């Protein structure tokens with residue numbers, strides 16, 4: 001392993017850790033705590049605040065994942081890689097598109113609904129965000145398993 005591989009590889013790991021670890025924490029720690037302790041109105045306000053603070057990091061992580069991944073794939077591997085790398089890219093593409101859709105639709109809807117005090121609309125948007133984040137969390141964990149275990153199963 002040389003520096004040319006070490007830098008993008010480290011950035012790649014950092015980005016996936018921030019995105020997937022953040023979703024894991026949101027789903028398994030924040031969500032059940034909010035559901036068990038707060039009434040719907042403050043719960044939706046806190047949930048929105050959590051999303052507003054976490055999502056800029058997700059954007060940064062997605063950009064970093066693609067830049068570092070493409071850097072390794074194109075500049076180091078010369079555009080040729082084993083099946084598990086293509087699986088990683090495919091899953092990452094689906095995850096990225098889900099996040100863009102989640103941000104553009106239910107997240108923006110939830111933001112405007114909370115600002116207007118329309119709690120039913122905010123709750124419906126929140127359910128969509130929660131469901132889409134769970135799908136992305138599952139895909140993200142599968143991607144890590146494939147990416148980390150792939151090299152030992154399928155030779156590059």
Ligand code: HEM
Nearest residue numbers: 009016065066069070072073088089092143144147148156
């Ligand atoms: C959520 C998305 C992603 C996750 C969780 C993920 C995770 C990983 C992991 C765990 C590794 C192995 C680390 C290592 O050997 O140092 C890896 C390597 C790699 N990833 Fe990703 N990755 C993601 C997205 C992407 C994307 C979008 C690309 C796009 C081009 C990509 C391209 C690569 C390449 C080329 C390698 C190196 C493979 C090799 O050494 O043969 N990854 N990734």
